[in-house]
Amino acid sequence: MNVVSIMAHQDDEMFCLGTMLKCRKRGDSLFFITITDGSKGFVQNPGISRKKAAAIRHREMSALVRAAGGRYINLREHDEFLYDTPELRLRLIEALRETRAQLVFTHYHNDYNLDHVTAHYLVKQCAMHAPLPVLRTKSEPLPEAPAVFLIEPHGPILFPATHYTDISAEFEEKASLLLRHASQEKAMQDALGTGIKALTARTAAFRGQQVGCAYAECFCPMEARGAIKTYQVLP
Numbered sequence: 001m002n003v004v005s006i007m008a009h010q011d012d013e014m015f016c017l018g019t020m021l022k023c024r025k026r027g028d029s030l031f032f033i034t035i036t037d038g039s040k041g042f043v044q045n046p047g048i049s050r051k052k053a054a055a056i057r058h059r060e061m062s063a064l065v066r067a068a069g070g071r072y073i074n075l076r077e078h079d080e081f082l083y084d085t086p087e088l089r090l091r092l093i094e095a096l097r098e099t100r101a102q103l104v105f106t107h108y109h110n111d112y113n114l115d116h117v118t119a120h121y122l123v124k125q126c127a128m129h130a131p132l133p134v135l136r137t138k139s140e141p142l143p144e145a146p147a148v149f150l151i152e153p154h155g156p157i158l159f160p161a162t163h164y165t166d167i168s169a170e171f172e173e174k175a176s177l178l179l180r181h182a183s184q185e186k187a188m189q190d191a192l193g194t195g196i197k198a199l200t201a202r203t204a205a206f207r208g209q210q211v212g213c214a215y216a217e218c219f220c221p222m223e224a225r226g227a228i229k230t231y232q233v234l235p
């Protein structure tokens with residue numbers, strides 16, 4: 001199966017990466033699409049230029065994806081100013097086709113960050129449209145819409161988790177991969193006094209205790225045309 005994370009920013013794959021590593025163990029191919037360039041993620045260095053910041057985020061994400069054995073597509077829209085445009089929809093449809101997406105992870109529709117919410121609705125529309133020949137892009141249309149699962153949001157938002165994956169065996173690899181986002185580790189330490197590994201460990205342990213394992217990730221299916229399958233897609 002071709003498994004694709006489609007997130008607004010580099011590091012938003014935080015709540016599905018363990019499951020993707022589990023997918024890789026069953027022989028799946030991994031793809032990571034980020035819609036923005038991540039250039040505003042520099043709490044620790046507000047004066048940094050967009051170009052320089054975007055280059056750092058691209059380099060860090062590329063290193064993570066390389067280590068995970070996947071492929072990375074960066075759509076490089078303006079971080080924190082993500083808008084749904086006709087041009088961007090076609091680029092995302094093309095990315096879904098290029099990756100031959102069969103299982104997609106993306107953001108929940110309620111979230112603290114509007115880029116995440118916009119990414120959710122872009123995926124909802126583009127995943128439905130990726131099989132339609134009337135919307136022409138470079139690659140062939142998909143044979144069917146991919147399954148889409150939503151990751152839990154950060155912050156005080158109720159999330160209706162329906163599907164859990166046990167990532168106890170993948171947790172250490174997931175945490176060490178996420179530390180490739182060195183600039184975000186620094187930003188998080190400066191802003192919150194806690195790092196990426198501690199945050200993911202807390203969340204995965206909380207979800208794990210809900211279902212009787214050490215570490216888990218949780219999801220709910222996207223309520224969209226074609227996104228819910230009658231066959232098993234999660235590992």
Ligand SMILES: [Zn+2]
Nearest residue numbers: 008009012113
């Ligand atoms: Zn984000």
